[in-house]
Amino acid sequence: MRIGIDARKIHDYGIGTYIRNLLRHLARLDHETEFVIFCRPDEVSSLGLLGPNFRAVAETSGNYSFAEQLRIPLALRRERITLFHAPHYVLPPLVPCRSVVTIHDCIHLMFPEYLSNRFAPAYARASIMMAARRATRVMTVSESSKRDILRFVNIPADKIDVIYNAYDERFSLEPKEEDVARVRERYQLHGQFVLYAGNVKPHKNIERLIQAFHLLRSRGMEHLKLVLIGDEISRYAALRRSVHQHQLHKYVRFLGYLPQETLAIMYRLAGVFVFPSLYEGFGLPPLEAMASGAPVVTSNVSSLPEVAGDAAVLVDPYDPEAIADAIHRVLTSEQLRCELRRKGLARAGQFSWEDSARRVRAIYDLAAGSEGAAT
Numbered sequence: 001m002r003i004g005i006d007a008r009k010i011h012d013y014g015i016g017t018y019i020r021n022l023l024r025h026l027a028r029l030d031h032e033t034e035f036v037i038f039c040r041p042d043e044v045s046s047l048g049l050l051g052p053n054f055r056a057v058a059e060t061s062g063n064y065s066f067a068e069q070l071r072i073p074l075a076l077r078r079e080r081i082t083l084f085h086a087p088h089y090v091l092p093p094l095v096p097c098r099s100v101v102t103i104h105d106c107i108h109l110m111f112p113e114y115l116s117n118r119f120a121p122a123y124a125r126a127s128i129m130m131a132a133r134r135a136t137r138v139m140t141v142s143e144s145s146k147r148d149i150l151r152f153v154n155i156p157a158d159k160i161d162v163i164y165n166a167y168d169e170r171f172s173l174e175p176k177e178e179d180v181a182r183v184r185e186r187y188q189l190h191g192q193f194v195l196y197a198g199n200v201k202p203h204k205n206i207e208r209l210i211q212a213f214h215l216l217r218s219r220g221m222e223h224l225k226l227v228l229i230g231d232e233i234s235r236y237a238a239l240r241r242s243v244h245q246h247q248l249h250k251y252v253r254f255l256g257y258l259p260q261e262t263l264a265i266m267y268r269l270a271g272v273f274v275f276p277s278l279y280e281g282f283g284l285p286p287l288e289a290m291a292s293g294a295p296v297v298t299s300n301v302s303s304l305p306e307v308a309g310d311a312a313v314l315v316d317p318y319d320p321e322a323i324a325d326a327i328h329r330v331l332t333s334e335q336l337r338c339e340l341r342r343k344g345l346a347r348a349g350q351f352s353w354e355d356s357a358r359r360v361r362a363i364y365d366l367a368a369g370s371e372g373a374a375t
Contacts, residue, residue, distance in 0.1 A: 105145050
């Protein structure tokens, strides 16, 4: 069997994390199967180091482009691929072999108002429906996402396999004291702060987090800072307007993208990690925070209760008062913080990229018609 995997989105925030960890652990688990990785030209050399049974092939067509609808099927024929894995919801109709697709969420169907143009919702709906129907198997990352897919696409429920994401193992490693001191000094984190990490698209609900932070300060927590780690902040002027509306520009910091090693230390330094997203297919940042020992406040909607279990304080993300109350409870109760850390570490330990990659590999066998099935 020759398996092709589309890795053109390997540097994306969410799907990129999925692709990077899947490839890394497939390389550890499977030394026999031939894998062909379709990637950007500048990634060919690094991905070629995964192992002797991994071969990287340059593919320049853009994501969500007309070109990929033709070039990907042609590449699959040229490379004689027997099974193709599309790690996001675009599966070109001319794909000539069996296929599996990972549909991480239905965000573009649940919140079409957040898309960049008026044609995008129709494109997303058509792509998800076509991929789910044409793929031999569909994978998704939570039971919540499975329910959403079934809501929008009429396919048998047993065609969809739920395989959880996991956190990078670096988040569970205790950092060196000198590295912690370096991060604290570089970012001037000498007082108590609330942390958010993730992208800053509208459904992440950062404006209500800023409102909740304003409420906390108005209740006497004037020492508190809010640190926001996320890419593309410059694209969402509403966030900075919200900060200035509440006169919080001295107390809210936008740090942009940070390397994982730095982020792991940030989680450990934070008084509380808050993730008030309105919708997540999985919700990786709260899991990373729990693995790092941070107490977590997150939303009580979509997949987040499924991921967090009883190891986080769950809140109504549409209610800034509820978000503020939860943060206040965590920051003012040492007992609650210790309980959340203990439960969070235990909960994070239930997720493993090795286990997830093993299940994905079993799905490949199932989809290709080989012996073996997902467990």
